[in-house]
Amino acid sequence: MKQDLARIEQFLDALWLEKNLAENTLNAYRRDLSMMVEWLHHRGLTLATAQSDDLQALLAERLEGGYKATSSARLLSAVRRLFQYLYREKFREDDPSAHLASPKLPQRLPKDLSEAQVERLLQAPLIDQPLELRDKAMLEVLYATGLRVSELVGADNE
Known part of the structure; x- marks a missing residue:
């Protein structure tokens, strides 16, 4: 689990350097991905052994647990970016997040000012x-x- 958490920190550092994401976004990704690592760990899995079905089960469990679709979409975004990074950096030979289904998000229009x-x-x-x-x-x-x-x-x- 420690190795997976260290990989997440490497990923977040790379994301910060490459994409210049806001600190709040990086912190949200850190929370989401740490939760995912813990979820995987309780099932005897790691970032190296997780498969697409495992990730889909995590997302389904979150939606069934009452989490908002927007929270699940952010988790999915973090998961996809993490596994793309792991694949690109040769920590994995595949990307199990490549075919994950996205949750349906409600259409939100911005509030306008008079x-x-x-x-x-x-x-x-x-x-x-x-x-x-x-x-x-x-x-x-x-x-x-x-x-x-x-x-x-x-x-x-x-």
Whole structure:
């Protein structure tokens, strides 16, 4: 089990370097994948021996256990990325996650703001200090581009 948890940390480090994922995403993947390793361990399995049927059973058990489809979809995403990594780095000779079925996700539309709400939001920051001016500029960029907050905060000054 320790070796599997170490592989997960290697994977998360590689994911951070390659994809520059947000810290919250990496932490969620860490929790999900650690739970999967524990689930496999209780069944006498490891990351090296798990098969597609085992992973499908884990996902089915989560859905039947009342977990939301979005949580299961995130778990599936983490599992797929992990096993793709293990295959690519030659820790496995196959990818048992390649044909896993995705859970059906409900369609969620973003909430929109009224024109008056947008105007109030853009007028809210004071601009007397440099940080206040920065905050106002960030709000303007978010509104004008549709960037996520995490994308804006993670942007480099180049």
